[in-house]
Amino acid sequence: MNASHGADDAFEKNPGLCIAPAVMSRMKIFSDEMAKYGESYSFKCNDGDIAPVFVEDPDEDSDEESFYIRKEDDPEGLVDILHPQESLCYPLHGETKDWLLQVLKDNQGFELGTFNASILAIVIKKQSSKWEDISMGFVSDAIVLVHRFITSALVSIYDDRNVCEVLVGKLSDELTRRYQNAIASARFLLNVEKSNTPITMNLLEQGPSSSTTTVDNRVRGTRRGGCNVLY
Incomplete structure (x- = not known):
């Protein structure tokens, strides 16, 4: 776990044991994908004092118009x-302004200059529509890396393949529960x-002094959900 891979020859013989760099690499990919592709509509800004503009994608003629969320193959039993x-x-690219104007139009009130206060939530929901798939792809790949590490560790300890299979079978139910x-x-x-x-938005509405209370409330709400982090 501390990435001291030179301490044992097993790391060279079985790359699956090198979990730390593998997870860090996958985290970097996840971070880059969320930053570059996580939004539904892209905003681009010019340098200097010029206001943000909406531009067409310079690579719009490229054949690569999509990306895959999974980078690892699923092991047998976890599919x-x-x-x-x-x-x-x-x-x-290039459609953001029209979309925002349509959202504003759909949420205008009767009074001049008024609009539904939930307009930010509507925009965020649309902009974050890919978050779940990208995040689930990352979590699934992380599970694959952890599972590969566990099986590789057993193989490095026990030369008998039958013994390894029995141990994996014994651990299977508990591991599956934790993965779920x-x-x-x-x-x-x-x-x-x-x-x-x-x-x-909560912090902007309530003021800087309420930041601690807001975070505490969010944490308490997470605990009430009954879900605990796996590791």
């Missing part, structure tokens, strides 16, 4: 609980973040 492979489209808990926890956190008022 049914892991998120399936999916292809998601890149963010739309991890998936449920991730889904719960996504639902909390997408269905409630964004925490940034």
